């Protein structure tokens with residue numbers, strides 16, 4: 001069977017159309033809208049012999065036209081360049097370069113046409129796409145002879161090229177937008193997950209590092225962040241604020257949790273021993289070294305080394321520690337070979353290291369190396385809201401440890417705890433509670449008169465001094481800083497009644513009689529003052 005004959009003219013038109021296919025393919029293969037614009041411009045310039053061809057795009061806000069080459073932006077409302085006119089009218093514009101140079105003085109536009117001959121013309125065409133064909137994409141600017149540009153403006157091939165360009169551009173822009181949006185969503189989900197995961201870890205920490213105060217919540221968040229890294233951590237805070245506890249918690253949270261946590265108190269070990277404790281020693285390294293011994297650095301390999309009271313480390317050892325931190329290398333005493341250790345160092349101090357640096361007792365370089373992630377622990381006086389929770393937890397611990405029935409604490413005693421000064425911070429609170437627990441009779445709650453004082457006697461935090469070993473007469477020293485008279489009177493009344501109750505073994509009838517009160521009045525006062533001694 002023979003193929004039907006194709007008329008020659010139709011044949012040449014078809015082959016002309018087919019010859020455009022590679023151009024179309026080049027555009028179709030563009031992976032981004034920017035690549036498509038640049039390919040289109042290059043094809044037009046090369047195939048049509050134009051002096052300039054460039055696509056400018058309208059940015060997401062619709063306010064600017066941008067260029068893929070260079071940083072220039074053209075404000076769509078600024079009529080000192082021709083693009084604003086095209087966008088405003090939605091129609092193509094033909095103008096001479098000479099004219100444009102004189103009338104349109106936008107610096108970006110001027111530099112764009114600077115290299116063009118004055119006899120050439122510019123043809124600027126709006127580019128729109130989308131389903132309605134009305135969505136603004138940008139403009140295309142062509143430069144060439146006036147005659148060439150006029151022919152092009154009427155050329156169906158050019159119209160087809162422009163149509164393809166706009167369709168592909170619309171599609172790529174959509175895909176890009178979707179990719180961008182899904183990336184943003186992905187990023188924010190990741191952030192959310194990170195945030196939620198970190199919060200969950202911080203909440204878990206709250207079981208060990210008690211405290212609802214803002215300061216403690218912030219501290220726990222810092223610990224979680226620090227635990228994610230391998231940075232050296234410097235814990236600074238007054239004695240008893242929980243530095244040791246924080247260091248252990250950080251190790252547990254970190255990727256090194258499976259490794260060992262080795263701790264040393266640099267102030268508690270004689271200088272001469274500290275080095276061999278840390279670095280270890282070979283056999284016969286010094287007199288008495290009958291066996292080789294691993295140091296803490298080696299034992300902490302893969303884990304965490306906690307250097308407590310780092311401010312007390314001798315200067316000579318500070319230099320050696322710095323070397324370990326910087327190179328991971330160290331040499332045990334009396335050995336020739338260097339060893340490597342992969343450890344994270346957490347150091348702690350209650351001393352003002354900056355002062356020590358000024359006095360040349362601490363190396364500045366070590367200070368900065370140790371403090372890659374500095375954390376300051378708040379004193380208890382700055383987070384009094386945590387006192388009740390801490391006290392309750394210490395009572396529970398005491399009862400569990402000593403096999404006692406759970407006991408409570410009276411609101412009055414809590415108030416005193418709340419007002420007390422705590423130079424020894426949480427450790428001091430714990431000691432106060434342990435003492436009070438030990439002194440509290442079975443089936444009773446911790447009460448004010450059972451709280452130990454600070455000066456060897458019995459001093460309550462309100463400043464009301466109560467010096468009665470239970471059963472003896474009270475002497476009250478009134479503080480100078482009473483700010484709430486009614487509360488102070490209640491406290492005094494509470495102390496007197498409590499002591500008297502105590503003296504009479506809790507017998508309310510005798511207590512009432514000794515105080516010249518009817519029994520019923522005393523019972524009422526006990527209720528008001530929340531005195532629960534039977």
Ligand SMILES: Nc1ncnc2c1ncn2[C@@H]1O[C@H](COP(=O)(O)OP(=O)(O)OP(=O)(O)O)[C@@H](O)[C@H]1O
Pocket residue numbers: 208209210211237238239240241242243244245246308349350426427430
């Ligand atoms: N947030 C807390 N929650 C529960 N217990 C705490 C908390 N902070 C501290 N403690 C307890 O207080 C006591 C002192 O804490 P720790 O030894 O960690 O303090 P420190 O700052 O290292 O003290 P020092 O500087 O004297 O070495 C410990 O019994 C510890 O368990």
